[in-house]
Amino acid sequence: MNYELIEKVKEYVLSLLQSRISSNHVYHDVDHTRNVAETAEIIGRASNLSDDELEIVIIAAWFHDLGYIEKVEGHEEISVKYAEEFLLKENYPAEKIEKIKKCILATKVPQKPKNILEEVICDSDLSHLGKKSFKDRNDLFREEFEFYFGRQLTEAEWLKKSIDFLSEHKFFTEFARKEFNAQKQKNLNKLREELSKLSQS
Secondary structure (H helix, E strand, O other): OOHHHHHHHHHHHHHHHHHHOOOOOOOOOHHHHHHHHHHHHHHHHHOOOOHHHHHHHHHHHHHOOHHHHOOOOOHHHHHHHHHHHHHHHOOOOHHHHHHHHHHHHHOOOOOOOOOHHHHHHHHHHOHHHHOOOHHHHHHHHHHHHHHHHOOOOOHHHHHHHHHHHHHHOOOOOHHHHHHHHHHHHHHHHHHHHHHHHHHHO
16 A cells, blocks of 8 residues: 555645635535545455555545535536546556546445445445434534525424435445444434424424
């Protein structure tokens, strides 16, 4: 695994995010990108990826949301453009660049990964759904969502949206299912309880 290149990628992405990401991106921020890159390595190792494959998913994870510095809709395609330009300058192999681009595009929701590399990055990107920190992350996502869509959602609207999202989502790798499914179910049950209380009040 080319640790030197991964370090260069990390520095490049972080410097762009820190200098150009809008302060309204309270969810899609530096912390989210860092977390996805770290989780991609954990899930990748647990899924027995080779060093080469691990390198691909970690690089893709660092780049996957960089497009947010330009726009929200279609940010994946912008992220791909930044990744390709950077990696070509580093003389990175063309076939690996293609795999990285496909990994980034696979994170588009609804996720439809086509191989284990794409499954690893998809699971890393949404791993917060199966963590105890879900509520905090979801609150940040709501704040960002409301800002970009220009309107505040009622509590019931947001709960329904979150319930639908968690109900339809599934983890792809064996590791993520084992690690995150139980907590995701608890998070979903809690949202349903909150909506039920709201309807009764």
